[in-house]
Structures are given as structure tokens and as C-alpha cells.
Amino acid sequence: xxxxxxxHGMVGHKFLESLAETGLPxxxxxxxxxxxxxxxxxxxxxxxxxxxxxxxxxxxESGFFERTGFTLRLAARAASVDRIAKTVTTLDGEVxxxxxxxxxxxxxPFVPPVPGREREHIHVYRxxxxxxxxxxxxxxxKTGVVVGGxxxxxxxxxxxxxxxxxxxxxEFAPRLMTVQVxxxxxxxxxxxxxxxxxxxxxxxxxxxITDGATGRHRMVFADGTHLETDMIVxxxxxxxxxxxxxxxxxxxxxxxxxxxxxxxxxxxxDIYAIGxxxxxxxxxxxxxxxxYDMARVAARHIAGDKDAAFVGADxxxxxKLMGVDVASIGDAHGRTPKSRSCQYVxxxxxxxxxxxxxxDGKQLLGAVLIGDATxxxxxxxxxxxxxxxxxxxxxLIFPSSDGKAKPGLGVEALPDAAQICxxxxxxxxxxxxxxxxxxxxxxxxxACTKAGATCGGCVPLVTQVMKFEMARRGMAVNNHVCxxxxxxxxxxxxxxxxxxxxxFDDLLARHGKGLxxxxxxxxxxxxxxxxxxxxxxxxxxxxxxxxxxxxxGNIQKDGSYSVVPRMPGGEVTPDGLIAxxxxxxxxxxxxxxxxGQRVDLFGARVEQLPPIWEELIAAGFESGHAYGxxxxxxxxxxxxxxxxxxxxxxxxxxxxxxxxYKGLRSPHKIKFGVSGCTRECAEAQGKDIGIIAxxxxxxLYICGNGGMKPRHAELFASDLDKDExxxxxxxxxxxxVRTADRLQRTSTWRESLEGGLDYLKDVLIKDSLGLxxxxxxxxQHVADTYQCEWKTAVNDPETRKRFRSFVNSDKAxxxxxxxxxxxxxxxxxxxxxxxxxxxxx
Amino acid sequence: MSAVLQTWTDICAVDDILPGTxxxxxxxxxxxxxxxxxxxxxxxxxxxxNVDPKSGASVLSRGLLGNLxxxxxxxxxxxxNHFDLATGECLxxxxxxxxxxxxxxDAGRVNVTLAG
Numbered sequence: 001x002x003x004x005x006x007x008h009g010m011v012g013h014k015f016l017e018s019l020a021e022t023g024l025p026x027x028x029x030x031x032x033x034x035x036x037x038x039x040x041x042x043x044x045x046x047x048x049x050x051x052x053x054x055x056x057x058x059x060x061e062s063g064f065f066e067r068t069g070f071t072l073r074l075a076a077r078a079a080s081v082d083r084i085a086k087t088v089t090t091l092d093g094e095v096x097x098x099x100x101x102x103x104x105x106x107x108x109p110f111v112p113p114v115p116g117r118e119r120e121h122i123h124v125y126r127x128x129x130x131x132x133x134x135x136x137x138x139x140x141x142k143t144g145v146v147v148g149g150x151x152x153x154x155x156x157x158x159x160x161x162x163x164x165x166x167x168x169x170x171e172f173a174p175r176l177m178t179v180q181v182x183x184x185x186x187x188x189x190x191x192x193x194x195x196x197x198x199x200x201x202x203x204x205x206x207x208x209i210t211d212g213a214t215g216r217h218r219m220v221f222a223d224g225t226h227l228e229t230d231m232i233v234x235x236x237x238x239x240x241x242x243x244x245x246x247x248x249x250x251x252x253x254x255x256x257x258x259x260x261x262x263x264x265x266x267x268x269x270d271i272y273a274i275g276x277x278x279x280x281x282x283x284x285x286x287x288x289x290x291x292y293d294m295a296r297v298a299a300r301h302i303a304g305d306k307d308a309a310f311v312g313a314d315x316x317x318x319x320k321l322m323g324v325d326v327a328s329i330g331d332a333h334g335r336t337p338k339s340r341s342c343q344y345v346x347x348x349x350x351x352x353x354x355x356x357x358x359x360d361g362k363q364l365l366g367a368v369l370i371g372d373a374t375x376x377x378x379x380x381x382x383x384x385x386x387x388x389x390x391x392x393x394x395x396l397i398f399p400s401s402d403g404k405a406k407p408g409l410g411v412e413a414l415p416d417a418a419q420i421c422x423x424x425x426x427x428x429x430x431x432x433x434x435x436x437x438x439x440x441x442x443x444x445x446x447a448c449t450k451a452g453a454t455c456g457g458c459v460p461l462v463t464q465v466m467k468f469e470m471a472r473r474g475m476a477v478n479n480h481v482c483x484x485x486x487x488x489x490x491x492x493x494x495x496x497x498x499x500x501x502x503x504f505d506d507l508l509a510r511h512g513k514g515l516x517x518x519x520x521x522x523x524x525x526x527x528x529x530x531x532x533x534x535x536x537x538x539x540x541x542x543x544x545x546x547x548x549x550x551x552x553g554n555i556q557k558d559g560s561y562s563v564v565p566r567m568p569g570g571e572v573t574p575d576g577l578i579a580x581x582x583x584x585x586x587x588x589x590x591x592x593x594x595x596g597q598r599v600d601l602f603g604a605r606v607e608q609l610p611p612i613w614e615e616l617i618a619a620g621f622e623s624g625h626a627y628g629x630x631x632x633x634x635x636x637x638x639x640x641x642x643x644x645x646x647x648x649x650x651x652x653x654x655x656x657x658x659x660x661y662k663g664l665r666s667p668h669k670i671k672f673g674v675s676g677c678t679r680e681c682a683e684a685q686g687k688d689i690g691i692i693a694x695x696x697x698x699x700l701y702i703c704g705n706g707g708m709k710p711r712h713a714e715l716f717a718s719d720l721d722k723d724e725x726x727x728x729x730x731x732x733x734x735x736x737v738r739t740a741d742r743l744q745r746t747s748t749w750r751e752s753l754e755g756g757l758d759y760l761k762d763v764l765i766k767d768s769l770g771l772x773x774x775x776x777x778x779x780q781h782v783a784d785t786y787q788c789e790w791k792t793a794v795n796d797p798e799t800r801k802r803f804r805s806f807v808n809s810d811k812a813x814x815x816x817x818x819x820x821x822x823x824x825x826x827x828x829x830x831x832x833x834x835x836x837x838x839x840x841x
Numbered sequence: 842m843s844a845v846l847q848t849w850t851d852i853c854a855v856d857d858i859l860p861g862t863x864x865x866x867x868x869x870x871x872x873x874x875x876x877x878x879x880x881x882x883x884x885x886x887x888x889x890x891n892v893d894p895k896s897g898a899s900v901l902s903r904g905l906l907g908n909l910x911x912x913x914x915x916x917x918x919x920x921x922n923h924f925d926l927a928t929g930e931c932l933x934x935x936x937x938x939x940x941x942x943x944x945x946x947d948a949g950r951v952n953v954t955l956a957g
Contacts, residue, residue, distance in 0.1 A: 067936070447933060483909070505879075515878065517907030518916035543861025547903045547918035550862075555918055559898030805899075807853045807864035807875070815872075815892065815899040830897055 001027050003302065004088050004098040006078045006244065008033035010042055011275030011291035012104035013059050018299035020068045029070040030096060032088070034077040035127060043288055048131050049159040055829065057128075062830075081248040083268055100270055100302050103245060103258060104295070107238035107276035107286070112147075116209030121216055121231040125156045134233060138163040141230030143215055145169075147206060148235035149176040151319065156235050157198055158322045168199045168227060170219070172236075175202055180317060180328035184343060185368040188352035192324045192371060195350075201227065240277045240284050253279025262309040264298040272298040285313055289422055296425070314384060314422075318369075318376045323710065325373035330383045331356050331366035339365050342394045346371075353397040355379065362388050369397075377461045385418045411461070411468045420465060421458045426451035428465055435469040442466065481742055482519040485512045489523055489667065489742040496527050503540045522546050523742050526629055529665035530737045530778075533785040535792050536628075537799050548627035551803070552789050553609055558827040560816045561609060562602040563589075564626035565616045566662060569636045569654030569674070570597025579619030587612055590824045596633030596671065598624055603825050605816055607804045613790040622788040625663055629743075631670045634658040635683070639676030639693070646676035648693025653722065654682075657691075660726065663786050664733065664779075667740040667749075685713045688746040689729055694718070698725045702732055702760075705747035714750075714757055717765060730779035731764040731772055738775075849945065849952040858951065860884070863902035863915065865891045868953050873942055874902035875951060876915065876926060885913075886946065887926035888953050890939035893917045894931070901939070 003019070005012055008031050016031065033039075040057040048057065065072050077091040081101065088096045109124035111117055121137045124130055125146075138144065144160040146153045149171030160167040169176070175186030176193070190200050205222040212218035215228035240257035251259040251267035257279030264272045264280075275291035276284060285291065290313030300308035318327035334341045338359040345352050351371035358365055364382040369375065375397060382389065382396075390396070414420075416429035426449045434448045442463055446452050452459040467477045479488040487495065492507075501507050504524050508516060516524075525544035529536060536542075536549055548554055553561030565580060572580075580599050584591045589612075590602040604612055613623075626632060634657050637643065639650030654674040664670070673684030674691045683706075684690030690701035696719035704713025717728055740749040753759055762768040764775075793799045805813040817833045818825035852866040852875060863876040872891035877884055891899045896919045904915040904924075909932065914923040923932040929941035943954040 063936070484907070515880070515906065515908040515913065517909065517914075518905035518921065521905050521907065539859060542859055543906065546905065547900070550903065555900070555903070557896055557898065557919065559896070559900040559903075559919075801857075802859070805865060806867045806872075807857055808851075809867045811867060813865075813872075813899050815897065833897065 001099045001302075002097055003027055003029045003100045003102065004078075004096055005029065005031045005102045005104055006088065007104035007106055007275075007277070008035070008039045008072060008074075009104060009106045009275065010039055010059060010288050011106070011295050012102075013039035014292045015102060015104060015274060015295035015299050016064075016068070016070055018296045019302065020064075020070075022299055022303035022305075024303040029068070031070060031072045032076045032078050032090065033072060033074050035129075036075050037128065038072060038074065040128065042126075045125075045128070045131065046155045046159050048128060049135070049162055054128050078244060081244055081271075083248050083271070086270065098270075100272065102298060102302075103266070103271065103273040103277055104275050105241040105244065105277040107240050107284075109234060110237045110239045111234045112206070112236060114206050114209060116217070117234075119209060119217065122209070123231070123233045125152060125233050125235045131159075134159070134231070135163070137231045138165060141165055141216070143168070143229045144231045144233065145219065145227060145229040146233045146235055148237065149173070149200070149202065150179065150235065150237070151177060151317070151321075153235035154193065154321050156233050157193075158196075160231075160233070161196070161198060161322075165231075166199075167197075168201060168229065169193070170204050170206065170221075170227070171200070171202045172205050173202065176200065177326065177328075180332060180368075181326065181370065182333050182354065182368055184345065184354065185352045185370045188345070188347075188350050188370045189324065189326060192350050193322065196322050196324075238276060238284075238286055240279065242277055245271075245273065245277075253284065254282050255279065255284060257284040260294075260310075262297075262311065263301045263306075264294050264310055265301070272302070274298050280310060281312065283312075285315075287313070287315065287317065289313060290315075292423075293425070316380055316383070318373055325369065325371060327367070327369040327373040327376045329367040329376070329380050330364075332368045334366065336365050342397070344394075344397050355393060355397055357389065357393055361393065364389055364393070364396075367397075377458065381414055381418060381461070385413075385415050387413045411464045414465070420461055421449075421451035421453075423458075424450040424453060431462060431465045432469040435466055435473065435475075440466070440470055440475060479741070481523055482517055484508070484514045484516050484520050487511065489527070490739050492520075492523060493527050493530075493738055496524075497531055502528060502532055502534075504544055505540070518546070519742070522549075522629075525549065526665045526667065530782070533665075533782050535787065536789060537793055537802075539798075542802075551606055551609060552613075552623060552627055552793060553604065554627050556602060556827065558816050559813065560602070560827070561604050561606065562600050562626070563604055563609065563612055563616070564594065564598050564600050564624035565621035566624035566658070567598045567621075568658035568662075569634055569651050571651055571655060572599075576619060576621065579616070580621070583612055583615045583619075586615075588818075588825060590826060594626075594633075597635050598626075598633060600626070603816075603818060603827075605805060605813055607810075607812070610794045610800050610803050614794050617788070617791055617794070622662070623790040625789075628663075629666055629668050631658070631661045631664045631666075631672070634661075634672040634674060635687070636674045637676050637679075637681035639674075643676060645679060646693070647695055648676050648698065650674040650676035650682065650691075650693060653691065653698070656722075657689075657726070657729070660783050661729070661733065663789070664737075664782055666733070666737050668743050668745045670733070670746070686710065687713065689713075689732070691725065697721050700725060700728055703746040703750035705745055711747040711751075716757070716761070727776060728764070731775045732760070734775040734779045735760075735764060735771070847943065847954045849943075849947070849954050851947075852951045852953050855884070855946060855949050855951055861906060863904070863906070865899065865902040866953060868942070868955055871955060872899045873953055873955070874915070875944060875953060876902070876906060878906055878913065878926075884946075886944040886951060887913070888942040888944045889915075889924060889926060889929045890942075892939070893919055893922070894937040894939060895920050895922060895934075 039059040079091045080089045109126045123134050144165040145168045146157040147170050157167045157169045208220045210218050212228040216230045220226045245258040253259045258273035260278045274294035297308045297310045316329040334356040341356045343354045354368045356366035367379045418428045439445050452462045470477050521544040592600050594600045634654040636650045636654035640646035670688045672689040673682040673687040675682040675684045676693050686704050686706045690713040692699045698720045700717045701713035702716045705711040817828040819828045850868045858877040860879040866873050874891040876887045891901050903918045913926045929939040931937040940956050942956050945952050
């Protein structure tokens with residue numbers, strides 16, 4: 001069977017994957033893709049601005065086309081279809097025959113017919129090429145406007161802001177995200193977005209774009225007002241690309257799009273249409289999940305499964321927009337007759353939550369969550385599965401005042417058909433089935449069902465379902481670190497300390513089984529380091545270390561390492577800086593200033609590490625422990641020494657603290673920040689330990705976090721002098737080291753602590769458990785036994801012998817290949833590498 | 842064992858591999874990861890390709906050793922995929938498996954022979 005697929009976007013590629021999964025024999029598949037590159041993740045397109053490359057966004061697993069034998073033709077556009085002859089003619093005039101044709105042509109961004117829209121520096125937001133053009137414009141612009149306050153428009157506005165532009169959003173409707181969010185939600189959303197430095201203009205209808213006086217363009221609105229800007233991006237909705245279907249006279253939906261039936265067939269039964277170019281039940285779906293469903297249905301139908309059917313899609317969404325949670329479920333606007341709603345608004349924290357309930361109060365019909373979408377998973381399952389609501393449904397969204405758990409969704413209430421993972425269409429029954437077949441960790445569930453393997457948003461629910469099913473089957477539900485130890489990290493810590501255990505073999509013999517693994521070995525190594533603080537490369541500890549700890553550097557994707565010398569507080573002398581530069585130059589390393597105020601040197605092969613360290617050590621540097629789960633940096637502002645606003649010596653304090661805690665091994669990496677005044681130039685409140693100078697001393701904030709799940713640090717103690725401060729930090733950190741789970745950041749540790757901040761204050765300030773002296777003494781031991789691991793490694797011939805690419809040859813590893821970019825090296829891509837050396841060994 | 846003639850390449854002394862770790866050896870221009878595992882009844886040695894198919898980097902010898910159920914495995918240091926040391930099979934993605942090679946100890950020296 002010859003199949004032609006027109007379009008290689010997210011949905012087109014999902015069709016290919018699904019077709020391959022059906023195992024249909026003797027298919028000859030040709031994909032025509034008009035873009036110069038294969039399918040990529042458009043949902044995460046904005047990450048292109050935050051440093052992701054086209055390659056990172058690619059959706060095509062390496063070797064996919066080789067394995068399936070499908071043919072992908074890039075930069076190939078289908079010009080016409082002859083339904084009688086069953087052929088597709090490309091723009092180049094080539095004629096390709098088909099038995100089945102699949103249209104996956106997607107949509108075009110809609111640009112309203114405003115005079116002036118063809119001016120330069122006016123863009124749409126759709127492809128990587130569009131983004132590249134926006135980037136180029138952005139470099140020549142100071143201000144930017146996004147037309148369209150929907151989901152994509154806001155994302156695009158964030159991209160403009162991140163490029164350093166003064167960004168505006170212009171929306172025709174009276175509020176943002178009209179489709180998903182109601183009026184109350186729109187108000188809170190607007191406030192949050194404006195707080196981020198964007199200007200929002202609603203109820204504005206653009207009439208004309210002309211030359212501006214202060215900016216490149218002037219946008220003239222219907223109400224007589226105007227706005228000047230240097231660049232404009234249209235993100236005002238989509239139009240299905242149905243031109244091929246119109247050309248060959250297929251039925252078209254009332255609002256555009258190729259009309260399809262539930263098998264995704266068009267009015268010609270040998271032609272299918274899927275994704276945003278298709279119109280099902282007079283409806284076009286602008287989300288990727290329904291497109292994926294259509295792709296699966298079409299593939300299965302072509303493969304002979306006559307029952308495959310697209311049954312519509314749940315349009316609920318949850319996203320994080322510029323750090324603001326926005327979620328919408330089902331009938332968010334309460335349009336169901338006689339439905340009732342219940343709202344919770346916290347103007348101080350800018351949180352808005354609403355649930356829409358059926359007339360009898362038993363069913364959840366819809367919900368809107370802005371500012372905090374913690375309940376999304378539970379509410380979605382309740383709405384989708386028609387689960388009977390508890391007696392007081394308002395408590396589903398109201399914060400509980402007494403710290404008690406909310407009326408959650410007992411996972412037992414979910415029907416077997418409940419879809420738990422919507423990315424991969426995995427049901428509750430499938431997860432329970434996997435448990436029945438022996439899967440008892442989330443990793444195993446992922447491996448055999450793919451649940452949670454794509455966006456990861458459903459992992460908490462997957463975990464609940466798994467644990468529930470395990471309990472139902474009488475299996476022990478546990479927090480064991482892995483199959484080798486029936487203990488949590490905290491329990492292992494106690495066993496090590498109480499039993500005075502110093503080697504993994506001893507630990508395994510007394511409390512574990514098997515050989516250990518890559519999970520429990522680093523846990524043991526970290527616990528040993530916190531308790532006894534011996535050299536990490538000591539013979540019987542070496543085999544426990546992750547590659548980073550083993551080579552005392554950070555492994556990079558090509559197997560080379562990066563080296564970060566410590567620069568306490570970000571302070572470095574000119575001579576130090578020169579020495580670092582000289583080392584980098586001598587070994588041809590790529591250099592980059594890190595987010596933690598240090599210099600990272602990339603591209604060292606293992607055998608180059610010892611001589612590099614020797615030279616850095618000779619210039620007065622130590623290991624920065626950038627590789628370990630340990631203290632990384634103490635970031636500081638310039639403080640009272642130089643700054644006209646500074647009230648405390650933030651640099652001096654940062655240097656002292658970094659020197660005290662350097663090398664401390666912990667459940668996860670730890671960062672500090674010290675600001676010399678409340679202007680907070682060191683961003684201390686985003687760190688595990690944050691310190692801000694006051695007129696009376698130092699304020700200590702704890703358990704903040706940047707990264708994937710940002711969390712503001714909380715004020716723990718005020719106006720401390722330096723000795724008090726150090727004592728408090730000793731206690732907090734050592735308590736964390738003793739009680740946190742493996743790879744648990746201080747932020748999640750703090751959130752999982754029963755009793756919260758008050759409990760921590762009781763234990764660590766009021767000493768309610770009588771632990772404080774012990775915690776301080778243990779930290780003192782760690783500080784007293786500090787050693788620079790680089791120095792110990794290079795000075796010990798036995799350890800030094802381990803740093804080589806080959807045990808039996810002095811050759812260099814030819815897999816480490818660099819090319820030049822912006823005057824420095826970077827790892828070669830797979831293609832560049834193959835080109836330079838034939839095929840890799 | 843078949844009658845095919847095998848070539849054993851001398852790699853290093855047993856003690857050049859720290860118990861519980863691996864090294865990379867160059868055998869007929871192929872990168873081979875050789876591991877030494879200490880179990881109750883002494884040392885066990887394994888050899889598989891060193892190049893991680895997922896990343897193309899020559900790093901498997903730098904992974905952590907252990908067992909998953911019955912299987913003795915190394916976890917790739919880059920993306921943590923597990924490779925069965927006896928067969929080279931990648932547990933998470935069998936299409937990304939590597940070859941397993943022969944190892945023997947001869948007079949305190951580690952010898953490797955490439956699989957056919």
C-alpha cells in the first residue's frame with residue numbers, strides 16, 4: 001500500500017509513529033514536508049528563545065526513518081491532488097501515486113486584513129523561521145507589540161520581554177484568554193501579567209499600521225487611541241490550511257477545515273485529514289492532544305481497525321505562562337443551564353479559583369484556576385469521569401486553614417477507563433495492569449505504559465494510582481530508595497550513623513541485598529560524606545560516585561568534562577582571572593561565566609583534568625564542587641564596600657560562608673545568596689539559603705529555589721549578628737542533610753515537612769528536640785575536615801592513574817570532537833562528527 | 842565455544858581496574874568498556890562496547906554498576922539507560938543495545954576478545 005502524508009508537523013509525525021506501531025506490512029510511506037526541517041515541538045517553541053535549538057525541539061527519534069523505511073522529503077510542497085488518478089503533484093512537478101492520502105497540513109496564523117500589515121518588522125509566530133526573524137527584529141527594536149491575548153499571544157509576549165523589549169499585548173476582546181478564562185480569572189491574570197512588566201491593552205481593534213514618531217510603527221485603534229512600537233507580532237488565532245482539499249473539491253467544514261468523519265476520513269474515503277486542518281463535527285481543534293488522537297485513529301483505521309474512532313476532545317488545559325499557573329477545565333464559563341459556581345479570590349496573592357457545579361451539586365462541570373493550579377489533576381479527573389462530588393465541594397478550591405488535607409480525589413473513585421496520562425492516552429486500567437505484571441516503581445510504570453513519560457504532569461496521579469493498586473493487591477507500598485535497600489534515605493542515614501558504617505559493602509551486608517545500583521550507591525556516598533567526610537575517591541568509595549564525582553568535573557553530552565574553580569562570593573583577583581584565562585587558552589577550553597558568578601571551562605577530556613587542576617591550584621584556586629550534590633556558590637552583590645545603597649558587607653559575608661560550607665555533601669545541590677540591602681541584587685530569596693543585610697544585622701531566608709519549580713524563600717530569623725547567623729545556617733543545613741529524601745531540594749523538603757516553617761523554628765531556634773548542639777557540632781566537623789578534592793587527587797599517584805581515556809593506550813578519545821562557534825569551541829553535532837571521521841566507531 | 846579462532850588482547854593488570862568500577866580499553870581500534878565487579882565468591886569481569894548509542898559518547902565504562910533483579914547492569918552516566926553486562930542489551934530501549942565481548946583473566950592480566 002502506498003501512503004502519502006502531506007505535512008510533517010507534530011500531528012503528521014504522530015501519525016507516522018502510530019502507523020509504525022500498527023505493524024501494517026508492505027506499506028510504502030512518503031512524507032512531504034514543506035519546511036526545511038523535520039517535525040519539531042511547536043508547543044514548546046518559545047523555549048527557542050531561552051536557548052533551545054531546533055535540534056532540541058525535534059520530535060523525531062534518531063533512526064526513526066531508517067527503522068521504519070518511511071521516506072521523509074524536506075522542503076517538498078504538495079501543489080495539487082488528482083483524486084481520480086490518485087496522485088499528488090509536488091511544486092516541482094513530480095507526480096506521486098497513492099492508495100491512501102493523509103492531509104496533516106496544520107494551520108496558518110491569522111493576520112487580520114489591517115492596512116500596513118505588510119510592513120517590515122511585522123511577524124507571525126508559528127515556525128522556527130518566524131522565530132528567527134523575530135529574533136533578528138528584536139535585536140533592532142526597543143519595544144514590541146503582540147496582537148492577540150490568547151495562549152500563544154501571551155507566550156509570544158513573554159518571548160519579547162525575555163529579549164529585553166518593552167512588551168505590550170493588544171487584545172480585541174475585553175479580557176485575556178477569553179476562550180479558557182472567565183471574567184474574574186481574566187482580571188487576576190491581567191494583574192499578574194502586568195506585574196511582570198508587560199502592558200496589556202484590551203478592547204482594542206487595530207485599524208491601521210503607519211509610520212511612528214517615536215517607534216518604527218504606529219498602531220491606530222478604532223477608539224481613536226494609538227500605540228507606537230518597533231515590532232509587531234500577530235498571534236490572533238489560526239486558519240486551517242485546507243487549500244489542497246479545496247483544490248481537489250473535498251467537503252469543507254462551516255468554519256473552514258477539511259470535513260472528516262469519526263474515522264478521520266474526508267468526503268473521499270481514501271483521503272484522511274488530521275490535526276488543525278481537519279474539521280470534525282463542525283469544529284476545528286487548535287490543541288495538539290486532539291490532533292494526536294486523530295493521528296492514532298487514522299493510522300489504526302488505515303491498518304484495518306474499523307472500530308477506531310475519534311470521539312471529540314476534552315479542551316481542558318493547564319499551562320504555566322510566565323511563571324503564572326493558568327488552567328481551565330470543561331465548562332469554564334458556566335454555560336450549562338442552571339449550573340452553579342463557587343469562587344475563591346485572594347487579591348493579595350493574586351489567586352483566582354472557580355468551580356462550576358451541576359444543578360444537583362453532584363457533578364463538576366468546569367473550573368478555572370489562575371495563580372495556583374495545584375488542584376488541576378484532581379478536578380480534571382472529577383469532571384471527566386463524572387465522579388460524585390463531596391458534600392462541601394467548595395473545599396476543593398478553598399485553602400484549608402488548619403493545614404489538613406483537602407478532600408482529595410480518592411483514586412479508588414476513578415473508573416478503570418479514566419485517562420490518567422493524556423499525552424500517551426494511558427488509562428487507570430493500564431496502570432493497574434502494569435502493577436499486576438510486577439511494575440512497582442514509577443520508572444517501571446513509565447517504561448511499560450509510557451504514562452508520565454512525555455510532559456510529566458500526571459506523575460503525581462500515576463504514583464497515587466500505582467500505590468493504591470499495590471495496596472489493593474496487598475503489596476507493600478514503600479519509600480525505599482531502590483530494590484537493594486528497604487529503607488528511605490533518612491533511614492539509611494540513621495543506620496550509617498548509629499552503626500558507624502563506613503563502607504558500602506558493610507552497609508549492603510548489614511542492611512541491603514544484591515549489588516546495589518546507580519541510585520543507592522550515590523545515596524550511600526553522600527551519607528558517608530555528610531557523616532565522616534572522607535576523600536570521595538578513596539578506594540572503596542570510588543565505585544559509589546556518579547561520573548561527576550568520580551572525575552570531579554561535570555560530564556557533558558559528548559563525554560568531555562567542565563571544570564569550575566571556586567570563586568567564593570564571586571570575588572576574583574585580576575591575576576586569578578588571568579590564570580583561569582591562560583589555562584583555558586592552553587587547553588583550548590570553552591569559557592562561560594555561570595549564573596553563580598564563576599567561570600566554567602568546558603571541553604576537557606579526562607586525561608586533561610589533572611594537569612588543568614594542577615595549574616589552577618598553583619594559581620590559588622580550589623575545586624568549586626560544581627559536580628557534586630554539595631554547596632555550589634554563594635552569590636553576592638557588591639555590598640556596602642562599593643555600593644551607595646549597601647548596608648552590609650555582602651561580599652565579605654559571602655566569602656566567609658562559602659568557605660565554611662564548601663564541599664558539604666547533601667541530598668541535592670545547595671546555593672546561597674547574600675544581598676547587601678533589600679534591593680536584593682543577589683536574588684537571595686531564590687536560593688536555599690538567602691541572607692539580606694538590614695540596619696540591625698542579617699535576615700535569614702530559607703528553602704527558596706529557582707529552576708523548574710521556583711519557590712520564594714521564607715524569612716526564618718531576623719537581625720542576626722554573624723555568629724548567630726552561622727549557627728542558624730549550620731542547624732538548618734544539617735537538619736536538611738539528615739532528614740531529606742534522595743535528590744530532594746530544600747524547597748520540596750520544606751513543603752513536605754509536617755508543621756511547616758513553625759515546626760522548623762521550634763526545632764532549630766527553640767531547640768524543642770534538643771538537637772541543636774549536635775547539629776552544630778556535626779557541621780563543625782565537616783568544616784574542619786574540608787579538603788580540596790582536586791588537590792588530593794592530583795597529589796596521589798594511584799588516584800591520578802584513573803584519569804585517562806584508555807587503560808591501555810595514550811590516544812585521545814576521538815569521539816570528543818569540537819567545531820568553532822563565536823570564536824570558541826563547542827561539541828560537534830552528530831552529523832558534523834560523522835563527516836569529520838567517517839562513521840563513528 | 843565454537844572452533845573459530847579467537848584473538849585475545851591483553852588490556853591491563855587486574856589491579857588496574859578498581860573493584861566496582863570500569864575502564865575503557867582500545868581493542869583493535871574499538872572502544873571496549875571492561876568492568877570489575879566484586880561479589881561474594883571473588884571478582885567477575887565483563888566487557889561491552891563503550892560507546893553509548895543514545896549520545897554517541899564513549900562513556901559506558903564511567904557508569905555505576907549494580908543489579909536490577911537478576912540482571913547485572915551498568916547505568917550510562919549521561920542518560921542513565923541500563924545495559925546488561927552479560928549481553929549488552931539496553932533495558933529501556935532494546936534498539937539501543939551494544940555488543941558484549943569476551944573477557945578472561947590470564948596470569949593476573951585482563952584479556953578481551955571482540956565478539957564476532
